[in-house]
Amino acid sequence: MQLRHIANRGLEAPAANALHSSILKTPLVTRELPAPPVAAAPVAGPDPREILSSIGEVVYDWEIGTDRLTWGPNLGETLGPIASEALDTGLGYGERVARESGASRYDAIIQSGKTDTGEGVPYQVVYALAQPRELGQGPLVWVEDTGRWFAGPTGKPARAYGVVRVVTERHEMERKLALGAQIDPLTGVLNRAQLGEHIARFLQQAERSRKPFAVLLVALENLFALNRTYGYDAGDEVIASLARRLRENVRACDVVARHAGNKFALVLDNCDADETLFAAQRLLDLVKGAPFETSAGPIPASIRIGGVIGPREGRVPHVLLQRAEEALDVARQNNGKRFVAYTASLAREDARLRSLQVADSIVSALNERRVDLAFQPIVHAATGEVAFHEALLRIRLPDGTVASPAALLPVAEKAGLVRLLDQRVMELALERLAADPQLRVSVNCSVLTVLDPEWPERLKAAIAMNPSVSDRLIVEITETSLIEDFETTRNLIAVCKELNVKVAMDDFGAGHTSFRNLRDLDFDIVKIDGAFIQNITNSQDDRFFVRTLIDLARHLSLEVVAEWVEDESTARILRDWGVEYFQGALYGRAAERPTLDDKRTAAK
Structure with a gap:
């Protein structure tokens, strides 16, 4: 079977021919350049192995039926320590795919669901490779796997040709860019856009584990007065310091996000009503216990917290956030309570208070x-x-x-x-x-x-x-x-x-x-x-x-x-x-x- 697709990255014809030869495990053939008018020694073409290694690529041929995986001769130079273990079968190579990968070559080919109409089916997937355990925990190598698979008599994938290209630097850059889009630039915690996705993840986990979690809304009090007294720069420093203090006093499995200008959302894993009360009181004491250091000097601050238990009080993110907001509204009223947990009776009381406020506004208007x-x-x-x-x-x-x-x-x-x-x-x-x-x-x-x-x-x-x-x-x-x-x-x-x-x-x-x-x-x-x-x-x-x-x-x-x-x-x-x-x-x-x-x- 002839190679029908390969990414040669702009190589000249001699190099492309050599790549084809490498995949089929035949001796590499180089073409001599035309002899000059005067007698001279033949000039060999570029070494395909050096070219592929210099750009971090290695070609392969996978016979899926027998699971035989054949690589180009520069495998070790391209993948480094990962190639120290036998990678001559698809199963052996698949064992090197790291958990951090979202998919693999196997997923892209065997589970593609596409049909080969005679020209093969192209695929491309990015995943991470880990080195063997006996070599220790080294850095992951991220690769881009591009190729084309061909069907056998049954219509299922029988053979695949492709190119593995190392893209670790590119992946790291993309990861940092993606992370930057998720992070609030002032505070360094997650932004509001990511909060809903994380609450949805906690809801899914709760369905499987039957364990509750808490959503807390933490509001910095009197931000307007802080800005007016100390200046907006100092106000921003207080907000950033509050985010840092919150992040340093929750577990690694918990989530901290900026919900609004002076409000933060905390999602606390495996947390029931009693544990939520304890966590909220601890946060109140931590903020009250020490002022925040700013360029304008130490600034004391206080917070109020509204909380809700999921999935008991809501099974979609926006409902949980809305109910945490309702609890926070009650906590902000001058009733002496700095933390209020949402309950159905709280909702009724809140509705009653809102009705009273509306009635008062009607009487005032009259x-x-x-x-x-x-x-x-x-x-x-x-x-x-x-x-x-x-x-x-x-x-x-x-x-x-x-x-x-x-x-x-x-x-x-x-x-x-x-x-x-x-x-x-x-x-x-x-x-x-x-x-x-x-x-x-x-x-x-x-x-x-x-x-x-x-x-x-x-x-x-x-x-x-x-x-x-x-x-x-x-x-x-x-x-x-x-x-x-x-x-x-x-x-x-x-x-x-x-x-x-x-x-x-x-x-x-x-x-x-x-x-x-x-x-x-x-x-x-x-x-x-x-x-x-x-x-x-x-x-x-x-x-x-x-x-x-x-x-x-x-x-x-x-x-x-x-x-x-x-x-x-x-x-x-x-x-x-x-x-x-x-x-x-x-x-x-x-x-x-x-x-x-x-x-x-x-x-x-």
Whole structure:
């Protein structure tokens, strides 16, 4: 069989011929250069053995069936002490492959899973070789093994030709570069990107060993004050010194990583709850016991720690980190505890504390007049012109940012504050209506407000101050309010009718109100829940349901608003079905000032 592939690294033809001869174990043949015009001795070509040795390469021929492995004559010069033991079989050579290798020649050939179609199958693999034990523990030799294997009659690998090239220096350089990408440059510990991978590894180990491990988040306190007092360079020195102190006081099997600017993550192997408490207390004492030496002098510092036990409290890295963060948040509160371990009860307590904080922020916003409105246009489906606006709640935080209503309203409902918010929204809407005679506004009322027996009287009193606004006000009541208390909802609608205020059913379709209940209530408008609108171009079921709702509303002489109209395809379908009004991103998002007489999108 002739050699079909070999990496000659740019050798001239005579050298390539010699390499082929070396592999086949035939005598090397050199070609004489053309004789000069005058008589001269023949000039031999370059010695292939010297060439291959100089670039750290040796060729081989492996007969897989018999396991006979034949090397080029420069094997010893290339692999050094490793070649002192017989390497004339694939098994013998495989014994020299070090544990640090990710794969081997055997893996690249026998387990390749590829098929030889007649030209052979190329392979390339990098692995480490170790010298025989009797010679002592010498340095590993990293090699790049490049070749091509050929199939036998059964289609399985039968023979391989290749070149082994020593790449120890290159591998070491690549290892250092890879390590640099994993290390935080300031502290010398692992960076955050590597932390998740290590936690995943600990989770896999825990599944096999059934032994727990701990994830600790260690936060340096008062970093802002340190930077302001001693300067940013000294602050960086404290952070770097803290990392060093943490690393020096954990085991070799543990992991230390920088999680954020002033926070470090520790992953402690084989560590239960009691051992975690002991380790955390030890770290607290180590940091508190001695100041950190910096260019600005000794600087005392303190830390707080939140911990979680894996895999008991989480089976994926981000959950464990999130729960360690929750425990750290509790530890940072001024309750005297510098270490807090996560538990399910802690999560409930944390949620309670967060709810209290949100409730306090809502009360502050009401007292400080930081509750405001945004207006989203609702347009005529036929023309795209603005018909009226929905007033939407906005709460501004002390720093001027706007809090998400989705995060605030559930807490407001549980804390009994939603009725105060509804009352404020109604007051602001009536003020806007009184100031702008062209404005029409719809105001959404929560279930608690609708069921409040005192609210109708408050609405009467508010409109009595400026009766001219009543016919430009629309009160939106969610369909779920009907399920809570049908009679109270009907009485409220009756009061609105007395005041000449229109009433709309919001989220029509979400509560599955019976036809009888809908017929017995004097609504003017129904707003179809956007959850059914957003996918009608793709869902036959949604199209059928929305069409049924529209037909029902038309039968009862109710005007229809379609929510969440995001694209013209959806608008075209709804327009063909006779929907009167559209609301959604296609026609405008909520803004601080309502837009009047604005043709958003021309009807098509």
